[in-house]
Amino acid sequence: xxxxxxxxxxxxxxxxxxxxxxxxxxxxxxxxxxxxxxxxxxxxxxxxxxxxxxxxxxxxxxxxxxxxxxxxxxxxxxxxxxxxxxxxxxxxxxxxxxxxxxxxxxxxxxxxxxxxxxxxxxxxxxxxxxxxxxxxxxxxxxxxxxxxxxxxxxxxxxxxxxxxxxxxxxxxxxxxxxxxxxxxxxxxxxxxxxxxxxxxxxxxxxxxxxxxxxxxxxxxxxxxxxxxxxxxxxxxxxxxxxxxxxxxxxxxxxxxxxxxxxxxxxxxxxxxxxxxxxxxxxxxxx
Amino acid sequence: xxxxxxxxxxxxxxxxxxxxxxxxxxxxxxxxxxxxxxxxxxxxxxxxxxxxxxxxxxxxxxxxxxxxxxxxxxxxxxxxxxxxxxxxxxxxxxxxxxxxxxxxxxxxxxxxxxxxxxxxxxxxxxxxxxxxxxxxxxxxxxxxxxxxxxxxxxxxxxxxxxxxxxxxxxxxxxxxxxxxxxxxxxxxxxxxxxxxxxxxxxxxxxxxxxxxxxxxxxxxxxxxxxxxxxxxxxxxxxxxxxxxxxxxxxxxxxxxxxxxxxxxxxxxxxxxxxxxxxxxxxxxxx
DNA sequence: ATTTTTCTGTAAATTATTTACAATAAAGCT
DNA sequence: AGCTTTATTGTAAATAATTTACAGAAAAAT
Numbered sequence: 001x002x003x004x005x006x007x008x009x010x011x012x013x014x015x016x017x018x019x020x021x022x023x024x025x026x027x028x029x030x031x032x033x034x035x036x037x038x039x040x041x042x043x044x045x046x047x048x049x050x051x052x053x054x055x056x057x058x059x060x061x062x063x064x065x066x067x068x069x070x071x072x073x074x075x076x077x078x079x080x081x082x083x084x085x086x087x088x089x090x091x092x093x094x095x096x097x098x099x100x101x102x103x104x105x106x107x108x109x110x111x112x113x114x115x116x117x118x119x120x121x122x123x124x125x126x127x128x129x130x131x132x133x134x135x136x137x138x139x140x141x142x143x144x145x146x147x148x149x150x151x152x153x154x155x156x157x158x159x160x161x162x163x164x165x166x167x168x169x170x171x172x173x174x175x176x177x178x179x180x181x182x183x184x185x186x187x188x189x190x191x192x193x194x195x196x197x198x199x200x201x202x203x204x205x206x207x208x209x210x211x212x213x214x215x216x217x218x219x220x221x222x223x224x225x226x227x228x229x230x231x232x233x234x235x236x237x238x239x240x241x242x243x244x245x246x247x248x249x250x251x252x253x254x255x256x257x258x259x260x261x262x263x264x265x266x267x268x269x270x271x272x273x274x275x276x277x278x279x280x281x282x283x284x285x286x
Numbered sequence: 287x288x289x290x291x292x293x294x295x296x297x298x299x300x301x302x303x304x305x306x307x308x309x310x311x312x313x314x315x316x317x318x319x320x321x322x323x324x325x326x327x328x329x330x331x332x333x334x335x336x337x338x339x340x341x342x343x344x345x346x347x348x349x350x351x352x353x354x355x356x357x358x359x360x361x362x363x364x365x366x367x368x369x370x371x372x373x374x375x376x377x378x379x380x381x382x383x384x385x386x387x388x389x390x391x392x393x394x395x396x397x398x399x400x401x402x403x404x405x406x407x408x409x410x411x412x413x414x415x416x417x418x419x420x421x422x423x424x425x426x427x428x429x430x431x432x433x434x435x436x437x438x439x440x441x442x443x444x445x446x447x448x449x450x451x452x453x454x455x456x457x458x459x460x461x462x463x464x465x466x467x468x469x470x471x472x473x474x475x476x477x478x479x480x481x482x483x484x485x486x487x488x489x490x491x492x493x494x495x496x497x498x499x500x501x502x503x504x505x506x507x508x509x510x511x512x513x514x515x516x517x518x519x520x521x522x523x524x525x526x527x528x529x530x531x532x533x534x535x536x537x538x539x540x541x542x543x544x545x546x547x548x549x550x551x552x553x554x555x556x557x558x559x560x561x562x563x564x565x566x567x568x569x570x571x572x
Numbered sequence: 573a574t575t576t577t578t579c580t581g582t583a584a585a586t587t588a589t590t591t592a593c594a595a596t597a598a599a600g601c602t
Numbered sequence: 603a604g605c606t607t608t609a610t611t612g613t614a615a616a617t618a619a620t621t622t623a624c625a626g627a628a629a630a631a632t
Contacts, residue, residue: 018579036357040620050581055621066620071322074357075364094408097545101538102399106392113388122380144434148529151427240537243434244530251526252387259383304610326589336612341590352589 007032007076010061017060020049024057028073036074040066108230108241109248116249117227124209124224125256128158131181131207136162137169137197138185141243145185149250156258166193173197178205183250187242189216198222211246293318293362294400295347303346306335310343314359322360326352394516394527395534402535403513410495410510411542414444417467417493422448423455423483424471427529431471435536442544452479459483464491469536473528475502484508497532 010025017025027047028035035043044051058069128134134153136146143164150162163169176182182201184194189212198208198221210222219225226249230242296311303311313333314321321329330337344355414420420439422432429450436448449455462468468487470480475498484494484507496508505511512535516528 020580039618041618051619052582052621053580056580068323071356071360074360078361078364094404094411094542097541098402098404098407098538099399101541102395102534105534105537106395109388109392109395113385116384118380118384121384125380141434141437144430144437147433148427148430151430152526240438244533247530247533248388248391251391252384255383255387256380306611325587327587337588338590338613339611342611 007073017057020053021057021060023047023049024054025061032073032077036070036077105241105244108245112228112230112245112249115229120224120226121252121256124226124253125260127181127207127209127224128253128257129260130179131158132177132179133159133161134181134183135160135172135176136183136185137164137194138162139164139166139191139194140187141240142185142187142246145243145246145250146183148247149183149185149254152250152254153257156254156261158257166197169193169197170200173200174204176201176204176206180204180206181209182206183209183211183253184218184222185246186210186212186216186218187240187246189213189218191218194218195221211249293359303343306339307343307346309333309335310340311347318359318363322356322363391527391530394531398514398516398531398535401515406510406512407538407542410512410539411546413467413493413495413510414539414543415546416465417444418463418465419445419447420467420469421446421458421462422469422471423450423480424448425450425452425477425480426473427526428471428473428532431529431532431536432469434533435469435471435540438536438540439543442540442547444543452483455479455483456486459486459490462487462490462492466490466492467495468492469495469497469539470504470508471532472496472498472502472504473526473532475499475504477504480504481507497535 007029010029024043024047027043031046038046040051040054044054047054055066058064058066061069063069063072136149138144138146143162146162146164150160153160161172163172173182180201182198184198186194195217198210198218201208202221202223207224208222209224209226210218211226211228212218212222213229214225214227216227219227228242228245228249230245293315296315300308300311310329310333313329317332324332326337326340330340333340341352344350344352347355349355349358422435424430424432429448432448432450436446439446447458449458459468466487468484470484472480481503484496484504487494488507488509493510494508495510495512496504497512497514498504498508499515500511500513502513505513514528514531514535516531
């Protein structure tokens with residue numbers, strides 16, 4: 001059983017469970033972290049059922065037995081640090097906030113990974129593979145994401161550009177043609193200027209891919225929406241991890257394109273690597 | 287016991303273990319993934335020791351008993367996907383490479399998190415807190431990181447700039463003064479131009495923080511080196527996750543600064559939030 | 573209302589883990 | 603070197619946990 005799917009398996013099989021098994025499920029969902037250290041007797045007592053019922057429950061959600069279930073649960077919890085909430089406080093030490101920032105980022109990435117629409121992603125990759133040129137639009141924090149994306153696609157021998165300036169964006173949009181692709185990146189999903197540019201691009205017959213929250217104007221304005229929802233408490237001490245999710249999603253697109261381009265690309269990358277070498281300090285030999 | 291530290295605890299306590307306990311440790315390290323599904327009898331047999339020895343070993347590495355040990359190990363393995371190797375292949379489906387890209391990024395982040403020098407990090411935060419102005423230097427992929435960092439620090443009411451152009455970088459470097467801080471970002475750690483700019487900044491009496499691989503010329507040229515080592519197979523199909531690690535590290539620095547700045551910042555961020563709102567589409571009410 | 577089926581718990585058996593102790597090996601001492 | 607002491611390991615027993623088999627109860631169907 002894939003660990004990440006366990007709590008989901010529990011919740012989704014809730015209706016099909018027997019009455020007393022459901023008691024077990026409910027108790028477990030309400031006490032995820034404690035359950036992994038419980039013995040079957042304790043759990044049975046707390047859930048007010050008999051021990052065999054617990055075992056039956058474990059089998060019902062696809063595990064071998066109680067031990068196997070606990071193991072799977074422990075793994076899922078370890079891979080989703082969110083279950084213990086992460087929020088940096090005033091009193092945190094360096095070590096504490098460092099861990100929290102990293103953990104919350106990891107948490108975001110895992111959640112995004114599990115919520116992606118793979119069909120859309122595939123469509124996006126297909127579109128990018130046959131594109132004549134690819135441009136990235138983004139403002140604010142997304143401008144950096146666009147720059148990064150441009151750099152990444154450039155390495156893949158795709159003619160790529162990134163615009164953070166509304167004027168340039170609109171000028172570029174006006175020059176788009178069928179066979180071109182624009183990737184619009186927005187964290188809020190509600191940037192008016194960006195939506196205008198997107199409409200213009202669509203009217204020119206080019207394809208617009210959006211990386212934005214679901215149900216947002218930006219996502220809705222796209223031909224291929226890639227939706228990413230990160231609950232972003234806009235408190236200061238909460239780091240903005242949606243940027244990172246956007247970047248990783250673009251990595252996925254790039255990998256998809258690289259895969260399609262296949263072998264010839266490898267040579268190109270090697271050449272580029274060698275080209276960069278002249279700008280560097282020699283490697284020490286120790 | 288903190289799960290992430292388990293295998294480390296095992297390896298590091300190897301010398302202090304007794305002969306037969308070491309047999310257990312060695313077997314476990316060589317069979318991490320299998321061990322979590324083993325019973326104590328199997329493990330004892332495979333490691334050619336008695337069952338109590340296994341229990342003694344578990345206690346020696348800081349666990350309550352065998353069960354507790356297995357749980358901790360399972361959690362650690364779940365939180366480090368790397369133990370099953372991640373490399374995108376030609377035949378991977380969208381789902382496969384998507385997961386691999388996300389997982390390898392997560393893996394990188396967790397490794398970096400555990401290898402950071404927190405003392406240096408604290409020094410960097412201290413320096414940034416009292417800085418008059420902060421500038422970010424980076425080329426290539428690190429240029430996007432620098433842009434992102436600039437944006438992030440700007441939000442924290444720090445006068446920040448980012449330069450990806452060697453000329454601008456050098457001009458800026460020449461205008462540095464004591465009390466200023468430069469953060470030099472490099473994935474290779476060997477960019478000659480960057481090192482020159484760093485030397486110039488240092489000669490002006492400003493502080494240079496480097497984000498670069500350890501033992502690299504860039505790291506060595508800094509007053510405060512923040513070292514990040516990501517084993518980056520320069521194969522095409524391996525995503526560049528060191529960028530992401532750099533970004534997250536900068537998040538940490540930003541959080542550190544935000545924490546020091548304390549309450550007044552909160553108001554500022556709220557104001558800025560409201561300011562951005564006029565550039566956006568209205569929120570739908572559904 | 574009775575039969576059949578499904579569900580749940582009791583009690584027993586199995587299996588796993590841990591403890592107590594004894595034997596052995598290693599180290600220290602005279 | 604030989605004896606004593608201490609440390610290490612395994613054997614066997616006890617404890618504890620999980621699972622199975624079965625029977626009783628509840629629900630559904632006839």
